[in-house]
Amino acid sequence: MGIKDFQDFLETECASACLSVDLLKISRAFVPKRVPISRLNQIAKTGRFCVIVDAESCLDRLYGGYFSDWVCGGQWNRMTAFLSNLVQACQNANMDLVVFFNGALEKEKIKEWTSQQLAQKDKVRYVLRHISSKGTPPPKVWWTQPVFLKEAVKMALRQLGISVACSMDDHHLEVIRFCREHNLQGIIAQESVYTIFDPPRYFSSNNLKLTYKGSLETKEYIMDEIAKCMNLNPNRFCIFAALLGNHILTDEDLIPFRDSIPSLDQGKHRKGRDKLDSETIKGICDYVRNLAAVDNLEVVGADVFKLAKTSKLELIEKFKQSVHFFLSGTGEGFFRGYNQPKGPAASLHNYTGPHGRQPVGQGDARLHGNAMGDAQKKKIPQVPNEILRVAVDRHQKGLMHPFIYQVLTQGEVKLPVILEDDATRELLSYIDVYRPLRSTIYSVLLNLNKQKIVHEIQNKDKSNVAQPDFSAQVKEWVVRPGLNHPTFEMVTVRPVEWKVPSVQRMWLGHQDGDKDRRIRAFLTMMWSDTNLMMNTNYVPQHLLVMCSVLRYLMQYRRVLQRQELDAFLAMSVSPLLHDVQTMQDLKLPNILPRGSQLAALFMAGIETATIANDVCGAPIPWTMICPWTYMDGKLFHFKLLKANNNTPLLDICDGQMEQVLRVERMRQAILENIQVEFAKPLLPGFYYPYPEQAYHGAGGPMPYGYPGSSRGRGVVGPMGGGPPGRPVGRGRGILGRSPVEAQGGQLEIAGVVVGQWGPNMSNRRGRGGNSQMPPQVMSVGQRGRGLYNGRGFLPRQALIRGRPAPPMYRPTFYGRGRASPAKRPVRIVARPGRGRTVKTPLPKGRGVTVAVTSSMKSKSPDQDYDDAEEEVNGGFSGASEDEEDSGVAAVSVNA
Secondary structure, eight states, rough: HHHHHHHHHHHOGGGGEEEEEEEEHHHEEEEEOOOOTTTTTSSSOOEEEEEEGGGGGGGHHHSSSGGGGGGTTTOOHHHHHHHHHHHHHHHHHTEEEEEEEOOOOOOOGGHHHHHHHHHHHHHHHHHHHHHHHHOOOGGGOOOOOOTTHHHHHHHHHTTTTTEEEOOOSSHHHHHHHHHHHHOOOOEEEEOTTTHOOOSSSSETTTTTTEOSSSOEEEEEEOOOHHHHHHTOGGGGHHHHHHHHHSSOOOTTTTTHHHTOEEETTTTTTTTSSSOOOOOHHHHHHHHTTTOOOOOOOHHHHHHHHHTTOHHHHHHHHHHHHHHHHHHHHHHHHHHHHTTTTHHHHHHHOOOSOOOOOOOOOOOOOOEEETTTTTTOOOOOOOOOOOOOHHHHHHHTOOOOOOOHHHHTTTTTEEEOOSSSOOOOSSSSSSHTTTHHHHHHHHHHTTTHHHHHHHHHHHHSSOOSSOOOOOOOOEEEEEEEEOSSOOOOEEEEEOOSSSSSOHHHHHHHOSTTTHHHHHHHHHHHTTOOHHHHHHHHHOOGGGGHHHHHHHHHHHHHHOOOOHHHHHHHHHHHHHHGGHHHHHHHHHHHHHHHHHHHHHHHHHHHHHHHHHHHHTTTTOOSSSGGTTTGGGGHHHHHHHHHHHHHOOOOOHHHHOOOOOHHHHHHHOOOHHHHTTTOOOOOOOOTTTTOOOOOOOOSSSSSSOOOTTTTOOOOOOOOOOTTSSTTOOOOOOOSSSSSSOOOOOTTOOOOOOOEEEEEEOOTTTTSSSSSGSSOOOOOEEEOOTSSSSEEEEESSEEETTTTTTTTTOOOSSSOOOOOOOOOOSSSSSOOOOOSTTTTTOSSOOOOOSOOOOOOHEEEEEEEEHHHHHHHHHHHHHHTTTTOOOHHHOOOOEEEOOO
């Protein structure tokens, strides 16, 4: 939108209006005016300098800056330490803060939200590519907020005694209205719309910096100087802002007007530009300045759209609405009543009837739609007024997750982009992983079970009564790979199959058994209603939410590997978790892409569990959900690197047996009464396509990137068949065609290159048999002896000459069997037939030649084939200990 580009214009073209200031110095010198104390003016205490902070504009600042550890999952204790220092410095300087979060759905701005999410997805792709190639933290220009950051900041501020508020309808209008209603002294934000609203004082959040010398530095935008710099009367700012473009009067609507503006670059067409340049903004400013009168918006609109070919009346009406939108945020509009609070009742939709939703365990049935073209009005069940009053009160105070209010009033939510890879198949999207849990949350929140029970009681003695549909639908706005327009998925939900208390009972009940009902409902939602999960000797109360999320992941599909589960648990019991300075000084030798995505997936589960806890009446106190009590992204990576190196659990727990016992107890509680299926690591260098599966979604083809789709994750080539430029051959064995390339390659074991071979030049040098390159014969398995080159063993360092030293922790060992990689050889076994022989000299053609032992020579070909299959599938289960210790597998690769 053009109005957002105005912020950059102020920084570059109106530098004289941007002054560097010290907020703490201003607050110390603040002298309050004598104004009547309103009934809600307790926030702005008498005699103190109080400003409102738009949290959406400065989440990175509230987190503590562009710390490199955000990619690991978030360092929450470090964040709380920074916020504590910030609050202490402000309070010592006679300054109060009110932090305002965006809790509104803002459906009319869904196109803008989609554009932001697409830009976020590009950042995520760059970040994951950087981590995969370099293993180091990404640059700060790619900073993306860690998952659960908003809720974590709310909890931290609440713990520090800072006032928190949450918007309900339009975020920017409610922020400026809150500022004027409570007589606050200014706004800290980074949105150019506040420049048009003309707040008492406007400070930059991007330049906010808490220094070691005890100052809070930032920039202040002087409104009068901006008007002088632009040579524009402030009473024309609203028309100027409307012609820049916003969510009402969009950039597409203003294309004919912008093309008609004379500028220095008239030869360039503006239609395809993403941003407004300074010349265009100056041209719009000149046009507004030269208007004869601005009293009649109808006349101004007719002149603006005189070159429009169609829908002139519609464009003029949108122009008038846009001007009134900006006018309602100004001081004049506020005092005239243009922006009076609508009240809870006015903002609630009188929906009646079901608003569909997906049953738990019934698959991911979806309906895809376009936000601009879908005219269907879905409905949700009518919500009791007492529930709405409680939801509105908790929502406005930031005591409840915004999803709850949005579902109750509009039946829609927005699911943002997080740190996950769309190009691989290792981990599913958090949207799909937690959809069954969200479906249960929607069902309980909308009281579908109670409606069904009431109907059954009323019609118990009646026969031939038609069974009504008790389902409901919730619209989830998502950004899927390959789609660049607003897209939603209808999640159909139905009453759950277990007895659940009503929302009235869980939110308002004060009986003795209500507390137990709340916790049982929460654990049942999380698939964790077991005896050990309720036993604090196994699962401490502050780790209950974490263990519930891990148990959910263990039951969903094969998501976690065993060592990854141990890393999560070892992190939660480590005393380093609360040592901020030690964790700040800790340097990770490597950052794993899978580790970063696992941390993001885990924190997305924590956020979903928080919603479930709020729906159940908060049976778990909010202090027990705070992420800094169990999670630190850098510490998790540190533990994961150890666990991936086959480190014993005692060493992962820093040699503390007490920590080992706590981990063992929590693991026992998490895995109680479930069929444990840990995820298996993917072999590096192999291609893993999705198998084609029937898609059972309702309406439309299989979505891009959905499990089972050949168009989604794991598809690299243009036709979904492999890396671009390389044809994919016939599959052989359980892993498909051997990854040996005709242009040469190398063999790695445990991350160390132990062999290399050159390209196959047999078809390029000539037709004679002597033109073929000799095969590269290598031997692996006998520790410390290096590579066998046909005449003897080469030193190991000769294999890796010129390469850097191995990392501190070796990558995950992908072999299988009962012996460790240091005790047994690595064998490459081929199927019998073309390319396999035991003769010498080596034959021509593709294949793998295996030097066999005397015991293998005595077997028949069928027996040898069976043993080969057993070794591929089970890993040396038939080999003796002596053979494992002394055997050497000589491998010849003729590519």
